[in-house]
Each structure stands twice: as structure tokens, then as C-alpha cells.
Amino acid sequence: NAGVTQTPKFQVLKTGQSMTLQCAQDMNHEYMSWYRQDPGMGLRLIHYSVGAGITDQGEVPNGYNVSRSTTEDFPLRLLSAAPSQTSVYFCASSYSPPSTDTQYFGPGTRLTVL
Amino acid sequence: RKEVEQDPGPFNVPEGATVAFNCTYSNSASQSFFWYRQDCRKEPKLLMSVYSSGNEDGRFTAQLNRASQYISLLIRDSKLSDSATYLCVVISSGSARQLTFGSGTQLTVLP
Numbered sequence: 101n102a103g104v105t106q107t108p109k110f111q112v113l114k115t116g117q118s119m120t121l122q123c124a125q126d127m128n129h130e131y132m133s134w135y136r137q138d139p140g141m142g143l144r145l146i147h148y149s150v151g152a153g154i155t156d157q158g159e160v161p162n163g164y165n166v167s168r169s170t171t172e173d174f175p176l177r178l179l180s181a182a183p184s185q186t187s188v189y190f191c192a193s194s195y196s197p198p199s200t201d202t203q204y205f206g207p208g209t210r211l212t213v214l
Numbered sequence: 215r216k217e218v219e220q221d222p223g224p225f226n227v228p229e230g231a232t233v234a235f236n237c238t239y240s241n242s243a244s245q246s247f248f249w250y251r252q253d254c255r256k257e258p259k260l261l262m263s264v265y266s267s268g269n270e271d272g273r274f275t276a277q278l279n280r281a282s283q284y285i286s287l288l289i290r291d292s293k294l295s296d297s298a299t300y301l302c303v304v305i306s307s308g309s310a311r312q313l314t315f316g317s318g319t320q321l322t323v324l325p
Contacts, residue, residue, distance in 0.1 A: 133312065140222065142301065142315035143258070158312060190257055198305060198313050205257035 104206035112212045113181040121176040123191030131194045132174040136187040181213045220316035231292050235319045237285045237302030246305040251298045292323045
């Protein structure tokens with residue numbers, strides 16, 4: 101199993117550009133989440149999904165969209181990038197709700213918005 | 215006030231030392247507690263869950279004090295490989311049931 105994969109590893113955008121961060125898992129996990137990590141802030145939840153076709157907002161959803169058309173994939177879309185979205189983005193997945201099951205994280209995408 | 219607070223450190227300790235980290239949480243309805251480890255520029259990985267009765271995994275001991283709303287992690291006989299950032303993680307009741315992370319405590323074990 102590849103586990104949780106994320107692409108790209110690094111990305112530089114200009115303000116106003118849009119892009120999609122890819123996340124895929126091959127463990128047949130129902131639960132998938134996106135987090136961002138900023139210095140001194142810990143990881144904060146952006147959006148999450150409890151299964152294909154079902155998504156919901158987390159703590160910091162503004163400026164981001166998600167969809168879950170398959171169990172395996174959970175892409176994160178930045179609609180119009182802003183410097184405040186410069187961060188490290190982690191995707192995570194688990195079989196069961198996070199309260200009862202280990203979260204597996206992808207290696208992260210480092211995004212810089214100029 | 216942050217929902218989960220940790221002393222950011224850094225903690226610099228010699229090999230073989232015992233070091234303890236504390237973490238406080240503000241939501242008394244929090245249900246599940248974890249310690250994650252994050253190496254520099256890597257993803258977080260689960261270190262251990264924290265149970266009310268306290269639990270141990272080798273050199274690592276985790277404690278939960280619900281009355282005072284804090285969690286602790288004790289590392290005995292520190293190794294160089296323990297150098298990392300340790301993240302306190304809490305799950306509160308409610309529909310989201312997602313993880314809330316502390317900002318992490320940085321540990322460096324020195325030779």
C-alpha cells in the first residue's frame with residue numbers, strides 16, 4: 101500500500117491564481133480530512149469527508165473547496181490564492197471516526213502564495 | 215484562549231534524561247486524547263493514545279487529569295531519535311468529532 105499520497109510536494113502561486121491539491125489513499129478509508137499547519141498554530145481542520153459524496157466544513161474553510169467523488173480521492177481546491185494561504189497542507193484518512201481510529205497523514209504540500 | 219495549549223519549548227535535554235510535557239485543554243466535554251509526534255518537515259504520526267487510567271508504552275508514559283483538564287507525556291531515558299515536536303491532540307464531543315491540535319512542544323535530545 102502507498103498509504104496517503106499528496107501532490108504536489110511544493111507549489112508557488114501568485115495571488116489570485118487557483119489550483120488543486122491532490123490527496124489519494126489506497127486503504128479504503130471512509131474518513132478523509134484536510135489540515136493546514138502554520139508556525140505556532142498547530143494543525144487546523146479545513147474540510148473533511150465521512151464518505152464518498154459527503155463533505156463538511158472544518159475550522160478554517162474559507163477560500164477552499166472540496167469534493168469526494170470516490171472513496172480514494174479528496175482534492176482541495178484553492179479558488180483564488182491569497183498570501184494568507186501560504187502554509188503546509190496535510191491530508192489525513194482513517195477507517196473509522198478519528199476518535200476511535202489512528203489518523204494516517206500524507207507527506208504534505210508546501211504552498212507559497214506570493 | 216486556544217482550545218489546546220502546550221508549552222512550545224524548545225526543550226533541550228541530554229541523552230538519558232527524563233523529560234515531561236504538559237498540555238491543557240479548555241473544553242470539558244473533550245472525549246479522546248492523543249500524543250502525536252512530528253519530525254522536522256514531516257507529517258504527524260500517532261505516538262500514543264491517552265487513557266484516564268494512564269498508560270505506558272516502553273519509555274513513554276501518558277497521563278490524563280480530567281479534573282484539571284490536562285494531559286502529560288513523560289519520556290524516560292531520552293534517545294537522540296526522540297528529537298521531534300510532540301503534538302497534543304484532543305477530540306471533543308459534537309458532530310464533527312475531529313482532531314484539535316496543540317501547537318506542539320519541540321524536543322531536542324543532545325549527545
